[in-house]
Amino acid sequence: MSEIRQDRTNGEWVIIAPSRGERPHARVLADAKTPRLAIDPLCPFCPGNEDQLPAIIDEYSSPEAPGWHTRVIPNKFPVLSTARQVPSDRLQSGYGNHEVIIETPRHDIDFADMSADCSEAVVRTWHHRFGAALAIPGIEAVMLFRNRGNLAGASLGHAHSQIVALPFVPPRLRSTLDWEYAHFQTSGKCVVCEETERELESGKRVIECTERYAILTPFAAQRPYEQWIVPRRHTPSFAMANADDLAALSDTLQNALARLRNAKGELSYNLVLEPGSLDSEFAPAAHWSLRVVPHLTNPGGFELGTGMVINPSSPERDALHLAQSWG
Numbered sequence: 200m201s202e203i204r205q206d207r208t209n210g211e212w213v214i215i216a217p218s219r220g221e222r223p224h225a226r227v228l229a230d231a232k233t234p235r236l237a238i239d240p241l242c243p244f245c246p247g248n249e250d251q252l253p254a255i256i257d258e259y260s261s262p263e264a265p266g267w268h269t270r271v272i273p274n275k276f277p278v279l280s281t282a283r284q285v286p287s288d289r290l291q292s293g294y295g296n297h298e299v300i301i302e303t304p305r306h307d308i309d310f311a312d313m314s315a316d317c318s319e320a321v322v323r324t325w326h327h328r329f330g331a332a333l334a335i336p337g338i339e340a341v342m343l344f345r346n347r348g349n350l351a352g353a354s355l356g357h358a359h360s361q362i363v364a365l366p367f368v369p370p371r372l373r374s375t376l377d378w379e380y381a382h383f384q385t386s387g388k389c390v391v392c393e394e395t396e397r398e399l400e401s402g403k404r405v406i407e408c409t410e411r412y413a414i415l416t417p418f419a420a421q422r423p424y425e426q427w428i429v430p431r432r433h434t435p436s437f438a439m440a441n442a443d444d445l446a447a448l449s450d451t452l453q454n455a456l457a458r459l460r461n462a463k464g465e466l467s468y469n470l471v472l473e474p475g476s477l478d479s480e481f482a483p484a485a486h487w488s489l490r491v492v493p494h495l496t497n498p499g500g501f502e503l504g505t506g507m508v509i510n511p512s513s514p515e516r517d518a519l520h521l522a523q524s525w526g
């Protein structure tokens with residue numbers, strides 16, 4: 200069972216989840232060396248191995264293709280889990296929810312390799328499960344992320360993403376929302392809309408700009424080759440993205456990942472959804488977005504000590520390289 204603990208000496212939150220240590224690590228290392236099969240008989244996420252799944256919560260198909268496109272399962276080693284009722288102490292009981300989205304029946308492809316139809320099914324599944332997680336009683340924030348490659352923390356090679364529903368607003372999201380709120384109070388503007396406009400005007404860190412999304416390297420990028428996908432229309436929460444936004448996101452993200460691969464080769468990366476907020480108080484101030492964060496550096500002692508990141512690259516140079524790494 201998990202517990203959410205706060206360090207009494209500095210206020211930082213930690214999820215203590217001993218069962219996570221039992222996850223299948225050996226497979227990833229093997230995956231990196233051996234040629235990948237379309238279906239791996241040893242992979243629990245591959246078709247035919249359903250008996251290894253804890254359950255199947257939902258399956259999404261498309262009218263254009265038979266069979267399933269995406270599958271939603273409970274995480275076998277959940278960080279947090281739900282009780283029938285909201286427990287009186289949500290932190291100590293490790294209350295929450297943890298789902299895995301198997302993004303494709305194919306073992307050998309990543310998001311960038313999927314047909315447009317299949318990648319769109321993934322984004323629609325994210326949106327659907329994100330909304331479902333927000334609706335769980337006692338849940339205050341939902342984090343959606345994707346780990347690809349063993350350096351990014353993926354314990355399985357099969358393309359998948361995860362959704363964790365938390366009984367509190369985690370510190371990074373809390374401080375982002377507070378920052379955005381304070382900016383709105385003083386300027387009457389959404390800080391993300393303002394930043395996007397400024398970046399599109401300057402053009403120094405613009406990788407691509409489509410009808411619905413700006414793809415930028417952040418002015419203060421934390422990692423080399425980080426890509427920030429920002430909706431150009433002010434949208435406070437990912438839950439409020441409409442069908443056209445989702446279709447365009449699928450396309451935009453495929454392009455972003457293909458560019459990263461063209462520029463730097465196969466590498467580990469994370470996708471992190473900045474979820475924004477559905478709270479009406481934050482509606483004019485919060486603005487969801489998506490970050491593609493490649494693993495080209497490892498945080499060292501300075502980072503651990505200061506909580507401040509050293510990015511050994513130049514966001515301007517990275518943006519240029521990514522913009523030129525097309526096709």
Ligand SMILES: [Zn+2]
Pocket residue numbers: 238239242243244245305306357
């Ligand atoms: Zn597989």
Ligand SMILES: [Zn+2]
Pocket residue numbers: 264267268269303316317318320
């Ligand atoms: Zn599909």
Ligand SMILES: [Zn+2]
Pocket residue numbers: 389390391392393432433434484485486
């Ligand atoms: Zn905005």
